[in-house]
Amino acid sequence: MSDEDDLDDFEPELEKEEDEKETEEWEDYKKEGEEFSEEWMPVPLTENMMKEGLSLLCKTGNGLAHAYVKLELKDRDLTDINLLHSYIHLRYVDISENHLTDLSPLNFLTHLLWLKADSNQLRTARLNELPYLQIASFAYNQITDTEGISHPRLRSLDLKGNHIHMVTGLDPQKLNSLHTLELRGNQLESTLGINLPKLKNLFLAQNLLKKVEGLENLSNLTTLHLRDNQIETLNGFSMEMKSLQYLNLRGNMVSDLGELAKLRDLPKLRALVLLENPITDETDYRQEALVQMAHLERLDKDFYEEEERIEADEIRQRIKEEQEQEAEPEHDLELDQPLV
Structure with a gap:
């Protein structure tokens, strides 16, 4: 696949859909939050509910036996799923939109591949190591930390809309398959603790971040x-972030054009979003971004035109010549000094 094909992922239309989705999900989350304080009547999982929710008959074990491996129990007002511990062949489980506080019965499901437990009342995502789990979603709960997540084949982890202040316990040795981490809409005050070198996609919008730190070695990101944090400077980016193509800093507090130079060392950065930052009010904002990052293809929602590239090239050349001229007099001065 070419670089041009990759850029399709960053089309403005896709970004517009993403903006609308973020707003809609956030409003739903706030509504759900108002319900968290209610007392729920106990509703345990029953065999009848299991019969209604089970599907996808597959071979198990040595191939001579069969079992249903998919379970959908969405929006059943469940408070207890203890019955699940005996359904050890389950591979796909959706228990979202219930009132669950305990997922420990899932520890017995060692064949689990896919888990969705969104919109419950969970305070932790901690589970025993599940050897085959690849996708796990715990969005819109009341989770306060990232401890106890150590599934070796986990590829995608969704923890958006929780109450996480710091990322801790994510061991890169155990989570060596994780490529997508969603932490949007938490209360993160730092980006430390996300030292996951295999990570490709990282979503940290709608938190309380004031700076970027500890991400310098994410070479596959x-x-x-x-988006929507409190970031003022563009420190924290390095040449080691050699795969970074798309950076969204919309709705932050970057105000100084000089900060753009700190993104110069990102060799593959092609799409940058800085809308709703004070810096966008500067007259030379768009031009300065291209002067600092010659490889940039799109700023905010607009692609650069050829005329803009030519002008940016001329400015870079002029700056280079001025710097060389400034260095020459100093050199001449050293030659003119009398010998002692």
């Missing part, structure tokens, strides 16, 4: 979302 291609997409980084930091």
Whole structure:
């Protein structure tokens, strides 16, 4: 696949859909939050509910036996799923939109591949190591930390809309398959603790971040979302982030054009979003971004035109010549000094 094909992922239309989705999900989350304080009547999982929710008959074990491996129990007002511990062949489980506080019965489901437990009342995502789990979603709960997540084949982890202040316990040795981490809409005050070198997509929008730190070694990261935080400077980016293509800093507090130079060392950065930052009010904002990052293809929602590239090239050349001229007199001065 060419670089031009990859850029399709960053089309403005896609970004517009993403903006609308973020707003809609956030409003739903706030409504759900108002219900968290209610007392729920106990509703345990029953065999009848299991019969209604089970599907996808597959071979198990040595191939001579069969079992249903998919379970959908969405929006059943469940408070207890203890019955699940005996359904050890389950591979796909959706228990979202219930009133669950305990997922420990899932520890017995060692064949689990896919888990969705969104919109419950969970305070932790901690589970025993599940050897085959690849996708796990715990969005819109009341989770306060990232401890106890150590599934070796986990590829995508969704923790958006929780109450996480710091990322801790994510061991890169155990989570060596994780490529997508969603932490949007938490209360993160730092980006420390996300030292996951295999990570490709990181979503940190709608938090309380004031700076970027501890991400310098994410050499496989291609997409980084930091929208709607409180970031003022563009420190924390390095040449080691050699795969980063898309950076969204919309709705932050960057005000100095000089900060753009700090993104110069990102060799593959092609799409940058800085809408709703004070810096966008500067007259030379768009031009300065291209002067600092010659490889940039899109700023905010607009692609650069050829005329803009030519002008940016001329400015870079002029700056280079001025710097060389400034260095020459100093050199001449040293030659003119009398010998002692």
